[in-house]
Amino acid sequence: MSFQLGENTLKVTPKLFAENRTRLIDELRKKVSHSGVVVLEGGKERFRYNTDFDDLPFRQESYFFWAFGVHESDCYGIIDIDSGKSILLPPRLHPDFAIWSGKIEPESWFLEKYETDEVHFNDKDTIRDILHRLNAQQILLLRAENTDSGSILEPAEFEGKDEFNIDITTLYPILAELRVIKTDLELEVLRYAVQIACDAHRTVMRNIQPGYYEYQMESLFRHTSYFHGGCRYFGYTCIGASGCNAAILHYGNQNSPNSKKLYDGDICCFDMGPEYNCYTSDITCSFPCNGKFSEKQKIIYNLVYEANQTVFKAAKPGVRWTEMHILAERIILKGLKDAGILTGDVEEMLEKRVGAVFMPHGLGHFVGLEIHDVGGYLGDALPRSSLPGLKYLRTTRTLKERMVVAIEPGCYFNDTLLDKALADPELSKYFNNEALKEYRGIGGVRVEDNVVIWENGNENMSADLPRTIEEIEAFMGKKDDNNNF
Amino acid sequence: MSFQLGENTLKVTPKLFAENRTRLIDELRKKVSHSGVVVLEGGKERFRYNTDFDDLPFRQESYFFWAFGVHESDCYGIIDIDSGKSILLPPRLHPDFAIWSGKIEPESWFLEKYETDEVHFNDKDTIRDILHRLNAQQILLLRAENTDSGSILEPAEFEGKDEFNIDITTLYPILAELRVIKTDLELEVLRYAVQIACDAHRTVMRNIQPGYYEYQMESLFRHTSYFHGGCRYFGYTCIGASGCNAAILHYGNQNSPNSKKLYDGDICCFDMGPEYNCYTSDITCSFPCNGKFSEKQKIIYNLVYEANQTVFKAAKPGVRWTEMHILAERIILKGLKDAGILTGDVEEMLEKRVGAVFMPHGLGHFVGLEIHDVGGYLGDALPRSSLPGLKYLRTTRTLKERMVVAIEPGCYFNDTLLDKALADPELSKYFNNEALKEYRGIGGVRVEDNVVIWENGNENMSADLPRTIEEIEAFMGKKDDNNNF
Ligand SMILES: [Mn+2]
Ligand SMILES: [Mn+2]
Numbered sequence: 001m002s003f004q005l006g007e008n009t010l011k012v013t014p015k016l017f018a019e020n021r022t023r024l025i026d027e028l029r030k031k032v033s034h035s036g037v038v039v040l041e042g043g044k045e046r047f048r049y050n051t052d053f054d055d056l057p058f059r060q061e062s063y064f065f066w067a068f069g070v071h072e073s074d075c076y077g078i079i080d081i082d083s084g085k086s087i088l089l090p091p092r093l094h095p096d097f098a099i100w101s102g103k104i105e106p107e108s109w110f111l112e113k114y115e116t117d118e119v120h121f122n123d124k125d126t127i128r129d130i131l132h133r134l135n136a137q138q139i140l141l142l143r144a145e146n147t148d149s150g151s152i153l154e155p156a157e158f159e160g161k162d163e164f165n166i167d168i169t170t171l172y173p174i175l176a177e178l179r180v181i182k183t184d185l186e187l188e189v190l191r192y193a194v195q196i197a198c199d200a201h202r203t204v205m206r207n208i209q210p211g212y213y214e215y216q217m218e219s220l221f222r223h224t225s226y227f228h229g230g231c232r233y234f235g236y237t238c239i240g241a242s243g244c245n246a247a248i249l250h251y252g253n254q255n256s257p258n259s260k261k262l263y264d265g266d267i268c269c270f271d272m273g274p275e276y277n278c279y280t281s282d283i284t285c286s287f288p289c290n291g292k293f294s295e296k297q298k299i300i301y302n303l304v305y306e307a308n309q310t311v312f313k314a315a316k317p318g319v320r321w322t323e324m325h326i327l328a329e330r331i332i333l334k335g336l337k338d339a340g341i342l343t344g345d346v347e348e349m350l351e352k353r354v355g356a357v358f359m360p361h362g363l364g365h366f367v368g369l370e371i372h373d374v375g376g377y378l379g380d381a382l383p384r385s386s387l388p389g390l391k392y393l394r395t396t397r398t399l400k401e402r403m404v405v406a407i408e409p410g411c412y413f414n415d416t417l418l419d420k421a422l423a424d425p426e427l428s429k430y431f432n433n434e435a436l437k438e439y440r441g442i443g444g445v446r447v448e449d450n451v452v453i454w455e456n457g458n459e460n461m462s463a464d465l466p467r468t469i470e471e472i473e474a475f476m477g478k479k480d481d482n483n484n485f
Numbered sequence: 486m487s488f489q490l491g492e493n494t495l496k497v498t499p500k501l502f503a504e505n506r507t508r509l510i511d512e513l514r515k516k517v518s519h520s521g522v523v524v525l526e527g528g529k530e531r532f533r534y535n536t537d538f539d540d541l542p543f544r545q546e547s548y549f550f551w552a553f554g555v556h557e558s559d560c561y562g563i564i565d566i567d568s569g570k571s572i573l574l575p576p577r578l579h580p581d582f583a584i585w586s587g588k589i590e591p592e593s594w595f596l597e598k599y600e601t602d603e604v605h606f607n608d609k610d611t612i613r614d615i616l617h618r619l620n621a622q623q624i625l626l627l628r629a630e631n632t633d634s635g636s637i638l639e640p641a642e643f644e645g646k647d648e649f650n651i652d653i654t655t656l657y658p659i660l661a662e663l664r665v666i667k668t669d670l671e672l673e674v675l676r677y678a679v680q681i682a683c684d685a686h687r688t689v690m691r692n693i694q695p696g697y698y699e700y701q702m703e704s705l706f707r708h709t710s711y712f713h714g715g716c717r718y719f720g721y722t723c724i725g726a727s728g729c730n731a732a733i734l735h736y737g738n739q740n741s742p743n744s745k746k747l748y749d750g751d752i753c754c755f756d757m758g759p760e761y762n763c764y765t766s767d768i769t770c771s772f773p774c775n776g777k778f779s780e781k782q783k784i785i786y787n788l789v790y791e792a793n794q795t796v797f798k799a800a801k802p803g804v805r806w807t808e809m810h811i812l813a814e815r816i817i818l819k820g821l822k823d824a825g826i827l828t829g830d831v832e833e834m835l836e837k838r839v840g841a842v843f844m845p846h847g848l849g850h851f852v853g854l855e856i857h858d859v860g861g862y863l864g865d866a867l868p869r870s871s872l873p874g875l876k877y878l879r880t881t882r883t884l885k886e887r888m889v890v891a892i893e894p895g896c897y898f899n900d901t902l903l904d905k906a907l908a909d910p911e912l913s914k915y916f917n918n919e920a921l922k923e924y925r926g927i928g929g930v931r932v933e934d935n936v937v938i939w940e941n942g943n944e945n946m947s948a949d950l951p952r953t954i955e956e957i958e959a960f961m962g963k964k965d966d967n968n969n970f
């Protein structure tokens with residue numbers, strides 16, 4: 001067993017990663033002529049600045065994790081394409097490790113835990129020697145660019161690297177594409193992480209009330225996820241936005257640390273996702289902190305929820321994600337028109353990108369070992385748009401079975417965006433400023449599910465949440481008897 | 486006000502950092518002839534590997550924080566020694582920041598919050614222009630080596646740096662030494678962080694019982710610290726060791742992630758410390774998870790607690806920390822001899838470093854903006870010893886008023902260390918192997934307080950904890966009525 005934390009949490013089998021490696025080998029055999037060998041470098045332990053400690057311990061790099069499932073730091077992994085064999089190379093630990101950090105396990109322990117074909121502690125020439133033994137004609141290294149941030153994951157470094165023929169371009173698109181399509185074993189872990197997210201969101205909804213601070217609800221969410229679900233890490237910083245803060249998409253960071261008090265009448269837009277065995281969830285629940293929607297909150301909530309549901313039904317294999325974004329925008333624009341906030345032709349507003357004033361972010365993204373999972377601009381992706389809203393789409397691909405996507409339409413009243421739109425005659429003509437004023441300061445609503453794309457109907461992994469206004473109000477009406485947290 | 490999280494948490498005044506800057510200027514005026522200017526670079530936002538997110542948001546670099554108290558990332562700070570003026574340079578944010586991350590505050594907002602003399606957004610030539618305006622003859626940059634890990638904090642980089650006369654050696658020892666001696670305003674924050682640590686440890690002790698997992702108690706500790714104390718960050722990874730794991734000093738890391746179940750009879754050695762406004766606590770409580778010490782646990786606990794109390798009383802200004810380490814070892818060795826585990830002359834065993842078999846770590850360290858705070862080998866420090874135990878001392882200095890130290894004697898039954906000692910005839914002759922066998926697997930005990938050194942008697946900031954065996958058993962006997970966490 002490669003991972004479990006507590007007897008009531010999910011057991012993860014090392015077969016998950018063995019299967020991933022097999023898939024990688026199968027793909028590489030189609031592209032690489034002969035005697036090609038993959039060398040991957042795992043994450044290195046890092047600390048705060050120049051200190052020797054940090055708040056949370058090491059978290060594995062996701063590409064390495066996908067291939068080996070290894071939680072320990074400073075490892076390497078080798079995959080021989082010809083023989084199909086995999087070799088794990090944990091660091092040879094200093095004997096003092098046993099005093100400070102835990103038992104020094106033998107190679108056999110790693111072999112049993114992670115089920116690679118071989119395990120060797122990594123001494124100065126271990127990798128070089130193995131590569132010569134395998135008669136490696138070509139070494140495939142991973143150089144991975146993040147298509148959202150542009151950040152680069154640099155290729156593995158090792159002793160004797162210059163003795164080999166190095167290829168840093170073949171591996172990335174193949175490995176990233178394999179990460180896009182989830183196996184049954186991966187889906188099992190993702191379903192578990194999403195279930196824990198749903199449990200924690202429900203706990204917050206049952207216990208929240210005006211007077212608490214946003215950060216206290218973050219704390220309750222994290223505690224529920226870890227105490228009951230074994231989720232020590234989170235896929236991203238918890239967003240515990242309330243009231244006007246709900247219009248700030250990545251609220252909760254160091255400039256806005258979930259520090260506001262919850263006031264009667266505030267909407268909450270809580271976007272929080274625990275990670276289990278490095279697979280993350282990414283779920284947003286929007287609800288009034290007092291348990292009863294105002295009439296205006298109902299209007300905004302319903303148009304967002306309708307967008308979420310419509311996309312869920314329309315997002316099928318073969319459908320382009322960009323179209324889904326436009327579909328969500330259309331529903332939101334129509335809803336805002338019905339509410340009297342916008343006026344004019346919806347298709348014309350779509351064309352003019354009025355939708356991006358209210359939903360500035362992309363409709364969603366892949367989810368997996370990262371919240372914004374890789375591969376969004378591989379395959380049949382269209383080039384990144386430069387238009388408002390569309391430029392933030394993290395993928396423009398057509399959907400396929402076993403893709404896991406976050407569907408997260410939202411509608412926000414962000415002063416910066418609204419003021420900019422009102423100052424632009426091309427856009428301001430669509431706005432009913434008097435009606436808009438009534439909604440300013442209301443914040444925003446996002447309804448985010450994690451969904452597996454299937455040919456015969458999608459699977460909403462987060463279906464186990466109260467989502468309609470009636471469900472939410474009924475659910476929040478039943479307070480936990482025992483809310484001594 | 487530079488920081489508060491929730492109305493029941495501590496208000497931190499920007500005067501704390503203004504006073505720190507004044508102290509720095511006063512010291513620098515003694516060393517730097519004229520027209521010297523300090524330039525400090527704050528921490529930069531960083532993410533997991535090549536992604537664009539992380540579990541927790543940015544945490545400021547501690548030297549920069551000491552001088553400016555600024556929580557936001559990517560800032561610079563300038564201090565003009567001649568005029569005594571300080572200038573804060575926050576980054577000029579992209580307008581889209583308002584959509585994604587929060588309101589873009591004007592320079593006046595930073596001025597009011599942090600009370601520097603000037604605030605300017607940092608454009609390409611801002612720093613260069615300011616330095617020319619100040620007619621800077623010498624630029625003092627911080628190059629700080631961590632004396633435990635050897636890691637380097639690199640000097641600030643900025644446009645036009647090569648136009649100036651740069652000094653990277655003067656600032657470090659002065660700034661680090663100032664961090665060693667805490668002001669009243671700093672002590673107020675440290676007392677608060679320690680108080681929250683004590684509250685959270687007590688909550689764990691009141692609710693723990695066999696059957697829970699170690700990580701569940703970590704979760705309860707973190708939740709109590711954040712929910713009730715506003716502590717979002719922790720000074721280090723929570724150590725939730727139980728049973729034999731209590732002999733692993735930095736248990737709780739990725740190789741040993743607090744994953745053991747608590748069994749009846751297990752000792753707990755819980756070393757956990759929340760951070761408030763970047764000032765951390767570092768507190769260890771040792772207690773039996775079932776609330777009743779076994780006879781053997783009592784023996785080990787009492788000798789460690791006696792070492793803790795004796796050091797607390799003996800640690801006065803002018804006393805060398807190394808002597809305190811030896812004092813603690815002497816008490817532990819005597820206790821182990823009384824217990825029949827060791828045999829022979831205590832002073833001889835001290836000389837032979839038998840103490841380091843049972844307490845392999847140093848007695849303690851400075852505490853402040855880092856758990857292992859800076860300056861341990863400045864001042865009148867003796868060179869780092871190469872002897873067992875003593876080589877891990879994080880300081881060898883004599884004590885001064887306003888130093889804050891963690892006093893953390895411990896006694897552990899670590900198989901690796903015991904086997905090594907028994908295999909060495911020079912050491913094995915002191916061991917009663919039959920008696921020792923009875924204690925193998927018992928784990929270990931550490932009693933760690935955070936203490937301010939004062940001329941007229943030290944201040945134990947963590948005095949508010951049950952510490953004697955009687956106190957602990959009485960306290961743990963009263964279970965919380967309402968332990969629905
Ligand atoms: Mn999302
Ligand atoms: Mn300590």
